[in-house]
Amino acid sequence: MTLLFAITINNMMTIGSQVDRTKNGPYPVSVAAGRVETLLVQCRTLADRPLFARAESAIDDIERSYAAADADLHEKISFIAAAHDADLDAARKLEQGYESLDTMQKEYVALCRNASATDEQIAAFVNNTIDPAVNDLLRINSGILDESTEAVGQLYNVVTDRGRQTVGWAVVLMAGVAVSLAVYLALMYRNRKREDRLKADLREALSLAQIASAAKSQFLSNMSHDIRTPMNAIVGLTTIAKAHLHEPERMAACLDRIQSSSRHLLSLINDVLDMGKIESGKIVLNEDRFSFPDFVNGVIAIAQPQAKAKNLSLDITLGTIQQENVVGDAMRLNQALINLVSNAVKYTPDGGSIRLSLSERPSHRPGCHDYRFVVQDTGLGMSPEFLERLFDPFEREESDATKRIEGTGLGMAITKNVVDMMGGSIEVESTPGEGSTFIMTVPLQPLDEEEDFSLEGLEEARVLLVDDDPDVIEGTLLILDELGLCGDAASSGFDAVPLVERAHHEGHDYRFIIVDWVMPGMDGIETIRRIRSEVGDSTPIVLLTAYDWHEIEEEARAAGVSAFVSKPLFKSRLHHVLKLFSHPSGPAENPCPPTEVHLEGRVLVVEDNLLNLEIATELIQGLGADVDQAINGQKAVNAMANTPEGYYDLVFMDMQMPVMGGVEATRAIREQERTGGRKPVPIVAMTANAFNEDRERALAAGMDGFMTKPIDLAKLKRILEEYLAKP
Missing domain, CATH: 1.20.120 (Four Helix Bundle (Hemerythrin (Met), subunit A))
Structure with missing residues (x-):
């Protein structure tokens, strides 16, 4: 040392x-x-x-x-x-x-x-x-x-x-x-490492098992929650349609709502089938154009039967909505809003009320507007302690009042995830025993399309609105002002009848009268009866309602109703109904009827399922085209080889078929055209294979388009017009 x-x-x-x-x-x-x-x-x-x-x-x-x-x-x-x-x-x-x-x-x-x-x-x-x-x-x-x-x-x-x-x-x-x-130390380290590795392996195995179990449970619960909501509407509306087979208008209304719910259900199924999204836990938002009024109608079509079954009043009010056509993920937004409204229905006792308010305002996100949805209910409310866990998966407030209510505790977690993905926000205010208010704000990209809201001949015409809801009055009067009309308002039928009488005696009749159906004291139908008794049948009167008006249509027509309009009263919807009655003699003929596109040509439908083949054939023939059929890809290749150039104007090709599939058939047809020097015939996939990789395979094989089953009639018509339209 x-x-x-x-x-x-x-x-x-x-x-x-x-x-x-x-x-x-x-x-x-x-x-x-x-x-x-x-x-x-x-x-x-x-x-x-x-x-x-x-x-x-x-x-x-x-x-x-x-x-x-x-x-x-x-x-x-x-x-x-x-x-x-x-x-x-x-x-x-x-x-x-x-x-x-x-x-x-x-x-x-x-x-x-x-x-x-x-x-x-x-x-x-x-x-x-x-x-x-x-x-x-x-x-x-x-x-x-x-x-x-x-x-x-x-x-x-x-x-x-x-x-x-x-x-x-x-x-x-x-x-x-x-x-x-x-x-x-080496001996001790080796023993410790062996022990640590064994513990880590056990923890990882346990974690993987727990994650797999939770993922399975959450997946099944999600699908049960999401699929049952539109299925409830489809089953209920189907029952209603069967009971009114002799009423075409009622049948048409039910079918429209069934179609809306079916589309929502189909979107959910598409996500279920996309196993890559499920395994990774990632959902990619779609950026598609959709109509905001149609979107709201789809939500109401699902929520109304639920509210009616519990004898709940469902009010829809509209603030300022300037842009009605937007770009965004309508299905995800629909899923989030339905979760909020369905929960309001679920946790509101019979006889309570639910209010859905819609508005639009500027957004901090460039190129977008913030669309605000407020769902208020008079339900059970939530405690401050539970509000902190509200958006966690599988969380439900345990109380005597909620024990009898079914639910998985996933609805709010789903909604929060959807809103976060869209770059929006969701807030909640709640008081136990008094109810809850959810405020969901989502940025959407408006489409810069100038709509024609002119009302020729109706400049400064007087319109009377009768509604007991001050928010509806405020929003509707604002729309009337934007349309260049003079709007007056009455908050009840008792106030409206004297206004109409005075205007009639002074020689300044209202050009239109809009009356809400459900009002305290004197409802809309009785109000219209009394107005008709004073001013006769010359003034168009529109019945405004947030409910299914078909069950009172006969009584309302007898009372003097000229037309029906559903809440919320969007600007485009109000403009449309006023345009119908812009002529003094009654509903006006459309001065510029839409140009009917004439379809002419022959289509080859390649489909091995006979029922699908029959449906596709009938739909295409109904739009004006001639149809030939082939039950597999080999038949289609032979048909193309044995007919002269230009015989077929379009081919709809299924992907999965016996003998020869659609991809192989398309490649064979394209090879025939190249070797024979023939002009390529447009080929569009019509298939139940809805994945992106299926689309890429179809286009790589030489197809010109791709559409999924079940057949969307509007998309089918657009494709036929693209290839078969004649001047």
């Missing part, structure tokens, strides 16, 4: 001596040389600026920059000349060279200020005088920097050598103890 102590003391003294020498010379010189190099490069860069801008202010900036650099350079170069004893000649050349450069820079600034000097002369001065001088100084400074850096490196070598010597002796003296200790 004494030897180790003596060696250590000697090594430390040697290192200290070397440190002192380096600290007082090479090290500060290397720092100064590094700074000189930076400043010289800066001077060279400044010399290039007047080549781009010879403004007086720019030249002043260069002069100031030279002055600032000069002070620093003089200080550093003077220090190098005094402290660099390794190469005194180089230090002296550096000092003298910079003096010359300083003079050149002053001459350069003067030349730049000289208006008669050309850019070429300035460039020549930079290239031939300043740049060579700077480069020469940089070369000298680089040598000084290398020498001082090498001296600093010697310190590190000394420290390293002496340190290794010290450590070497220490290792020798402690070898015995170290070897014994190392063996012991």
